[in-house]
Amino acid sequence: MSTVEPVAAGSRLPGSVTVGSATVGSATVGAGPLHLAALDLDKTLIFSARSLLLPIPVAPAEGSSAAVSSAEDSLASAAGAAGAAVVVREVERYNGAPQSYATARELELLAELDRVAVVVPVTTRTLAQYRRVDLGIRPRYAIAANGGHLLVDGEPDPAWAATVAADLTGCAPPATMLGLAERFAAGWARTVRAADDLFVYVVAHDRLDIPDLAALTVQVEAGGWSVSQQGRKVYLVPTALTKQRAVDEVRRRTGTRVQLAAGDSVLDIPMLLAADAAVRPAHGELHELAWTAPHVTITADAGGRAGEQLLSALLAQVRADGRWDGGAVVPA
Numbered sequence: 522m523s524t525v526e527p528v529a530a531g532s533r534l535p536g537s538v539t540v541g542s543a544t545v546g547s548a549t550v551g552a553g554p555l556h557l558a559a560l561d562l563d564k565t566l567i568f569s570a571r572s573l574l575l576p577i578p579v580a581p582a583e584g585s586s587a588a589v590s591s592a593e594d595s596l597a598s599a600a601g602a603a604g605a606a607v608v609v610r611e612v613e614r615y616n617g618a619p620q621s622y623a624t625a626r627e628l629e630l631l632a633e634l635d636r637v638a639v640v641v642p643v644t645t646r647t648l649a650q651y652r653r654v655d656l657g658i659r660p661r662y663a664i665a666a667n668g669g670h671l672l673v674d675g676e677p678d679p680a681w682a683a684t685v686a687a688d689l690t691g692c693a694p695p696a697t698m699l700g701l702a703e704r705f706a707a708g709w710a711r712t713v714r715a716a717d718d719l720f721v722y723v724v725a726h727d728r729l730d731i732p733d734l735a736a737l738t739v740q741v742e743a744g745g746w747s748v749s750q751q752g753r754k755v756y757l758v759p760t761a762l763t764k765q766r767a768v769d770e771v772r773r774r775t776g777t778r779v780q781l782a783a784g785d786s787v788l789d790i791p792m793l794l795a796a797d798a799a800v801r802p803a804h805g806e807l808h809e810l811a812w813t814a815p816h817v818t819i820t821a822d823a824g825g826r827a828g829e830q831l832l833s834a835l836l837a838q839v840r841a842d843g844r845w846d847g848g849a850v851v852p853a
C-alpha cells in the first residue's frame with residue numbers, strides 16, 4: 522500500500538489563533554469547526570474513466586433493466602495496482618452514461634472530513650455541471666464557476682453574485698473572450714462555450730490537437746483574463762474570478778480559522794497558496810508543471826488513489842490540530 526507525505530511537515534498552521542474560549546493544542550476554537558477544507562472536484566476528488574487509473578465498473582447494457590443507476594450497479598470491486606480490493610463508485614451521470622467516479626474509500630473519508638470541518642466543494646464547473654455530481658454529502662457551502670457562484674444549501678447566493686459582477690467590471694466582457702476563443706479554436710476544437718456568462722472554455726477532441734497557447738495568452742491577458750489548460754480543455758477566466766475569493770467569503774461567514782485545500786490545476790493555485798496546509802495529487806496540470814509550495818504536499822500516487830491520500834492527509838491535519846466535534850473539542 523502506498524502512503525502520503527504528512528501535511529504537517531510543511532504546515533503553516535498559526536501557532537495561536539483566537540476563535541473562542543477553548544484552547545486545544547496550538548489552536549483556539551469556538552462554537553464551530555476550526556477548519557475549512559476547500560476541495561477541487563475534477564481530478565482531485567472525482568475522476569473520468571481515463572483519469573481514475575483504476576478498474577472502473579462495467580456499465581450495464583444499454584436498455585437493460587439494470588441500466589438505471591443504482592448504488593449496487595455503480596459498485597465494482599476490482600484488484601487495484603497494489604493488489605488490494607478497490608471499490609469504485611459512479612458519482613456523476615450525463616446523458617445516461619457514467620461520467621465521473623470516486624473510490625468508495627474516498628467517499629468515506631470525505632464524509633468523515635465533513636463531520637469535523639466545513640467541507641466546501643470548489644469547482645470551475647458551471648452550476649448545471651456541478652449539480653450533476655453526488656458526493657454523498659450535503660455541504661452548506663459550495664463554489665462553482667471558479668468562484669462565480671457561491672451556493673448556500675445548493676442555491677446561488679444573490680449577494681455573492683452582485684459582488685462578483687462588481688469585481689468583473691474591470692475585465693473584458695465574456696463575449697469578447699468568446700470571440701477570441703472561437704478564432705483560436707477554428708479547425709480543431711470540439712466545443713467553444715461561454716460558461717454561465719462568466720468565463721469561456723474550449724474543448725479539443727484530443728489534447729495533442731491544442732496549438733501553442735502563447736499568442737492567445739497575450740491577447741487574453743490584455744483583457745484582464747488568464748489561460749489555463751487542463752487536459753483537453755483550455756479555460757479563459759477573468760483574473761478577478763478566483764476560487765479563493767469565494768472561499769474567503771465562506772471563511773468570513775463560517776468563522777473558520779484554518780484553511781485546508783486540495784486541487785490539481787493552475788486555477789487552484791490561489792486556493793492552495795492561501796491555505797495553511799494543502800495537498801495536490803501527483804497528476805494533472807500542476808504536476809505536469811512540477812508546481813509546489815512549502816506548505817503543499819504531493820500524494821504518493823496518481824488517479825483515484827491520490828484522492829484517497831489527499832483526504833487522509835487533510836483529516837490527519839484536522840486531528841493533529843484538535844478538532845471540533847458537534848460542540849465539543851476533541852484534543853489531538
Ligand SMILES: [Mg+2]
Binds near residue numbers: 561786
Ligand atoms: Mg481539478
